[in-house]
Each structure stands twice: as C-alpha cells, then as structure tokens.
Amino acid sequence: MVTTEIGVTAPPASADKTGKLRLGALTALVIGSMVGSGVFSLPQNMAAGAGPLAIMIGWGITAIGMLALVFVYQSLATRKPDLDAGPYAYAKAGFGSFIGFNSAWGYWISAWLGNVSYAVIVFSALSYFFPAFGEGNTWQAVLGASVLLWLVHGLILGGLREAAGVNTIVTIAKIAPIVLFIGIAVVAFKLDVFSLDFSGLGNAGLGSITAQVKSTMLVTLWVFIGIEGASVFSARADRRSEIALATGIGFFTCLALYALVSLLSLGIMTQPELAGLKNPSMAGVLEHVVGPWGAILINVALVVSVLGAFLSWTLLAAEIPHVAGRDGTMPEFFARESGRGVPSTALFITNALVQLFLIITLFAESTYQALFSIASTAILVPYIFSGAYAAKLAITGESYEAGQSRTGPMLIGLIATLYGLWLVYAAGPAYLFMCALLYAVGVPLYVYARRQRKERAFTAVEAVLALALVAVGLFAAYEMWTGAVSPF
Numbered sequence: 001m002v003t004t005e006i007g008v009t010a011p012p013a014s015a016d017k018t019g020k021l022r023l024g025a026l027t028a029l030v031i032g033s034m035v036g037s038g039v040f041s042l043p044q045n046m047a048a049g050a051g052p053l054a055i056m057i058g059w060g061i062t063a064i065g066m067l068a069l070v071f072v073y074q075s076l077a078t079r080k081p082d083l084d085a086g087p088y089a090y091a092k093a094g095f096g097s098f099i100g101f102n103s104a105w106g107y108w109i110s111a112w113l114g115n116v117s118y119a120v121i122v123f124s125a126l127s128y129f130f131p132a133f134g135e136g137n138t139w140q141a142v143l144g145a146s147v148l149l150w151l152v153h154g155l156i157l158g159g160l161r162e163a164a165g166v167n168t169i170v171t172i173a174k175i176a177p178i179v180l181f182i183g184i185a186v187v188a189f190k191l192d193v194f195s196l197d198f199s200g201l202g203n204a205g206l207g208s209i210t211a212q213v214k215s216t217m218l219v220t221l222w223v224f225i226g227i228e229g230a231s232v233f234s235a236r237a238d239r240r241s242e243i244a245l246a247t248g249i250g251f252f253t254c255l256a257l258y259a260l261v262s263l264l265s266l267g268i269m270t271q272p273e274l275a276g277l278k279n280p281s282m283a284g285v286l287e288h289v290v291g292p293w294g295a296i297l298i299n300v301a302l303v304v305s306v307l308g309a310f311l312s313w314t315l316l317a318a319e320i321p322h323v324a325g326r327d328g329t330m331p332e333f334f335a336r337e338s339g340r341g342v343p344s345t346a347l348f349i350t351n352a353l354v355q356l357f358l359i360i361t362l363f364a365e366s367t368y369q370a371l372f373s374i375a376s377t378a379i380l381v382p383y384i385f386s387g388a389y390a391a392k393l394a395i396t397g398e399s400y401e402a403g404q405s406r407t408g409p410m411l412i413g414l415i416a417t418l419y420g421l422w423l424v425y426a427a428g429p430a431y432l433f434m435c436a437l438l439y440a441v442g443v444p445l446y447v448y449a450r451r452q453r454k455e456r457a458f459t460a461v462e463a464v465l466a467l468a469l470v471a472v473g474l475f476a477a478y479e480m481w482t483g484a485v486s487p488f
C-alpha cells in the first residue's frame with residue numbers, strides 16, 4: 001500500500017488476481033476510512049435529541065446529501081484529474097485563492113479537532129476498566145491522551161506510516177463487533193419499546209420533529225466524514241470504475257450499519273434511557289442485553305478502531321497544510337520536511353493544537369459530543385464549495401463536451417451544496433461561533449502566505465469576505481467570553 005500526498009491510502013498496483021477480491025479489499029478500504037469513533041456512540045448521540053421517527057428522517061436526509069457529495073467528488077475527480085490536492089483544490093479553482101485557503105484551513109481544523117474528540121472517547125472507553133478516566137476529560141484522561149499524542153508523534157517522525165496488513169486487521173476488528181451487536185440487537189429488539197414514543201413528541205424536552213431532526217444532523221455527518229478521501233483518490237487509480245463501485249458499496253454498507261445501530265437500540269432501551277447512557281453507548285446497550293462482556297467487547301473494539309483512525313487522521317491532518325504550504329495556499333513553513341521526508345513542521349503544529357485543545361477540554365470540561373460537533377461544523381466549508389464547484393462546472397459547461405448532459409451533475413452539485421447549507425443552519429449558533437473564531441484566526445496567516453509570495457492579498461470581494469469573517473470571529477469570541485454562547 002502506498003500513501004498518497006494527501007494521506008489517502010491507496011491499494012497496491014499489483015492487487016489480487018480476481019476482480020472480486022480486489023473489489024472486496026477496496027470496499028474494506030472505503031469502510032475503514034469512514035469508521036472511527038462515531039458509530040460506537042450512535043445510540044446515545046442520536047437518542048439524546050430525537051425519537052425513532054426523526055432519527056429515520058435524519059438518516060434519509062443524510063443518505064441523500066452524502067451520496068450527492070460522493071458523486072460530486074467522483075465527478076470532479078474525472079473532470080479535473082489535475083486538481084489532486086484534495087477538496088480544497090476544487091474550492092480554489094472554482095472560487096479563488098481566499099475561498100481555497102479557507103477550505104484547506106477548515107478541512108485541517110476539522111481533522112485535528114476530530115483527533116481531540118478521538119482522544120477523549122478513547123479514554124472514556126478505557127474508564128470502563130480504569131474509572132479515573134471518567135468521561136475522557138478528567139486530568140488523568142487528558143494526561144493519558146497527551147502521552148498517547150506525543151507517542152504517535154514520535155512514531156510518525158520515526159517513519160511510521162499506515163500498513164496494508166494492519167489496516168485490514170483493524171477494519172475487521174472494528175466491524176466484527178458492530179455486526180455482532182446488530183445480530184444480538186435484532187434478537188433483543190422489542191417492537192413495543194420501539195413504538196412507545198415513535199414520534200418523540202411524548203417527551204416535551206425533545207421539541208418538534210424538525211427540532212429533533214436538526215439535533216441528529218451533526219452526528220450523522222460525523223460518522224460519514226472520511227468518505228471524500230476514497231472519492232478523491234479515484235482519480236489516480238487505473239481502475240477508476242472499480243473504486244467508484246467500492247465507494248458506493250462502502251457507503252451503503254455503512255449507512256445500513258449506522259441506521260441499524262441507532263434504530264435497533266431504540267427497541268432495546270427507551271429514548272430517555274439511551275439519552276442517559278455514557279459513551280461509547282453501544283457498550284451500555286450491549287451490556288443491558290448480554291451483561292458485562294458486551295461492554296468489554298465494545299470498549300475494546302472502540303479503542304482498536306479509534307487508535308487506527310487516530311493514526312490515519314494525524315497523517316492526513318499534517319498532510320493538508322503541508323501540501324497547501326507547498327502550493328502557496330498556506331505559509332511556506334508548513335511545507336518543511338524532516339530528513340526522512342516527514343512533514344515535520346506541519347505535524348508539530350497540528351499536534352501542538354491537539355495538545356492545546358486537550359488542555360481546553362480539561363478546563364472547559366468539554367465533551368466528546370461537543371468536540372466532534374465542532375469538527376463536523378468546520379468541514380462544511382470545503383464540502384459546500386466542492387458541491388458548488390461541481391454545480392458551477394455543470395452550469396457553465398466547463399470541462400463538458402458539447403451535447404453531454406449537464407442536468408444530472410448540476411442537480412447533484414446543488415443537492416450537495418444545499419445539504420451543506422442546511423447543516424450550517426442545523427448546527428446552531430454555538431458551534432458556528434466556535435468555527436467562525438477558528439476560521440478568523442486563519443485570515444492573518446493567509447495574508448502572510450500571500451505576502452511571502454509577493455502576491456496581492458485580496459481581491460475586492462475577498463477583502464469584504466475577510467473583513468466580515470474577522471468581524472464575526474471577534475463577535476463570536478466576545479459572546480463566548482461573556483458566556484452568552486458556549487460550544488462546550
């Protein structure tokens with residue numbers, strides 16, 4: 001296996017002889033790049049704000065929106081094969097340098113903030129064995145997470161990459177317990193428990209169906225993040241159609257696993273019971289059915305799954321500013337490499353930020369859910385502008401041959417864009433403010449990067465955008481400082 005520039009793991013050129021096996025391996029790769037921590041907390045995360053009906057609607061919306069996004073990346077990969085630096089390259093090509101920078105910046109923020117949430121949930125799972133780790137945000141947990149962080153850092157500096165064999169083992173080790181969970185949950189499922197409060201309206205605290213659906217949106221987005229990696233990669237492969245197929249199969253497999261985990265749980269415990277579970281809540285549900293070994297199994301599976309995902313996302317998180325630093329989108333210092341060819345400066349800055357947020361986590365007592373919600377919100381900028389770029393190409397006809405149908409691609413681009421915008425609305429002010437602040441911090445860095453290359457910082461429109469972003473960021477900082485809004 002080779003790791004491409006943006007850290008996406010590619011299948012070896014001399015794959016297995018039979019097409020079938022190859023497809024299986026590719027599908028495992030797609031699933032492996034998506035499944036990290038999210039699935040293991042779905043029972044609580046989904047039930048916290050929604051009843052069965054709203055959860056079903058939530059998965060429906062996510063299925064349409066995410067599938068549109070998958071098609072967007074696949075079609076962009078074929079139409080613009082030279083733009084291979086990942087999602088931000090599309091935003092840059094379509095909407096200029098500043099938007100491109102913000103897409104890279106947002107993708108990076110999402111990647112490393114996601115890793116902060118990974119550290120928290122790993123120690124929350126370990127607290128089943130060592131109670132001092134609590135919800136993953138006690139000082140013992142933060143200390144443990146910091147040790148883990150710099151251990152991984154050191155290993156990567158020493159040349160650690162992802163290895164094909166390990167990847168496959170990790171994928172099996174994390175999927176098998178999920179499948180077992182579903183098998184057991186099917187047997188334990190009681191229709192009368194599931195239908196007790198089907199609309200969720202019986203629990204006044206949940207609010208309207210729309211409010212309930214909104215509450216699921218960042219959770220369902222989180223579990224699908226990573227799928228863009230597989231789609232972006234499809235441009236490089238000689239077996240493009242096979243990768244497209246594998247992405248499709250991987251997508252629907254995950255959708256089925258995710259929906260089943262969240263919905264079957266509601267037939268085992270009631271919504272308020274699930275909402276009160278500790279995460280990773282799949283452990284609590286399985287323990288409820290089979291006793292302690294169920295919780296042990298899920299907590300161990302989570303640790304294996306998330307350690308694997310932590311390594312991949314650390315590599316990817318460092319790769320984003322590294323590539324962007326090389327092409328001038330981000331300041332040049334991000335491009336520095338160690339003797340072994342590791343993007344050491346980008347890696348160090350990335351992990352220093354993870355460390356900083358681990359400390360913030362300790363003092364703000366932030367939760368896993370708050371952290372991954374900010375990470376999910378942050379990725380919306382690159383997603384939205386990728387969708388918009390696909391729509392723009394279809395509307396203007398650029399990269400299309402005469403007579404080629406453009407209606408389908410245009411609709412898909414628009415659906416992906418709309419899905420992203422709806423998510424911005426559904427995310428709510430607290431997470432948006434936090435993201436606005438994190439994006440605003442990027443503006444001076446962008447100006448610095450442009451200066452370094454002796455280029456004009458902004459066009460007129462970009463200057464307005466930048467000013468607005470800084471203003472909103474400052475306002476957000478003020479609101480968070482006074483405690484008027486609180487993302488944690």
Ligand SMILES: NC(=[NH2+])NCCC[C@H](N)C(=O)O
Nearest residue numbers: 036037038111114115223313
């Ligand atoms: N560290 C990250 N940024 N991870 C993002 C991917 C999240 C992944 N879909 C999960 O469920 O865990």
